[in-house]
Amino acid sequence: MEPILKVKDVLKAYDDLIAVNKISFEVNQGEIMGILGPNGAGKTSLIRMIMNINAPDKGKIELNLDTDNWQSRVGYLPEERGLYKEAKVKDILIFLGSLKGLSKKEALKEGEYWLDKFDLTDNLNDEIKELSKGMAQKVQFAACVLHKPKLLILDEPFSGLDPVSQDLMKEEIKGLAESGVAIMLSSHQMNLVEEVCDRIFLLDKGNKVLYDDLDSIKNQYGNYRARLQTNDSNLLEDWLNENDLILNYNSYRNNFNILLEDNIEPNKFIADLPAGINLVELEIKRISLHNIFTRVARGGLLDAKENI
């Protein structure tokens, strides 16, 4: 099946600054593609070109939405959350729905469906200025999905949300992808998107760092780290100091943070632990996407401490 969005060799410069440097990627139906990178990486510049707010200096953006009126098939949550403060939630939903071709009744029905999901049903008649930042953001999210878009573009959808609301937002985004929506989201909070995205495009200073599915990225770059608590600290310390499975470690009293060498799998580490060691706790995980980014984009060294 044709991708819903194709970005081909897109370049955008602001005077001398190349904000987006010949970037190419695709977003397919039913997948969540994360555009990740630190502040200033070029994420919003890319999104604005996709939304036709700015034009690329070079390259092409193609939308495959089977319509001349592409905006009726796209939902967009912009980075700046600009709902009119004096307007009521209800009127915002009706107005933004009407821009996407919905009748008043349809917009209200869909809007109420989404407000219910975010526990905001009682706020339908509130003015935006009466809502918290996170509540207003959920209303804006509702407004960008109520016309059932085929392509959803979310610029920093988790910023300003508390952890419970972030989880709720993640679940709704996953649900939309499962129903077939192509979703592209940008974020600088790499830990948050790890659990949501199928594929990742890592961007740094306008340049591609990595573009692959999350598992492949983690298989390729993701060393394992272990967190371990033991009553046999001396035994473990001696073992760690002479073991070539270990890249580095740090410890505090009986707690150890251990970074395994490239390609060392958890089984190998566990099988090699000193015989009879008394373990109180053991956790083994891959390093985070943030650490992979630090390593690949910045040539940073991995250190056991920063991975915990």
Ligand SMILES: Nc1ncnc2c1ncn2[C@@H]1O[C@H](COP(=O)(O)OP(=O)(O)OP(=O)(O)O)[C@@H](O)[C@H]1O
């Ligand atoms: N209108 C503009 N004029 C000049 N420079 C700009 C403009 N918009 C963005 N830039 C620059 O382009 C680069 C990329 O900015 P952009 O906003 O696309 O990054 P971002 O990845 O979305 O960052 P953030 O996570 O901070 O929102 C930055 O160096 C920024 O200063």
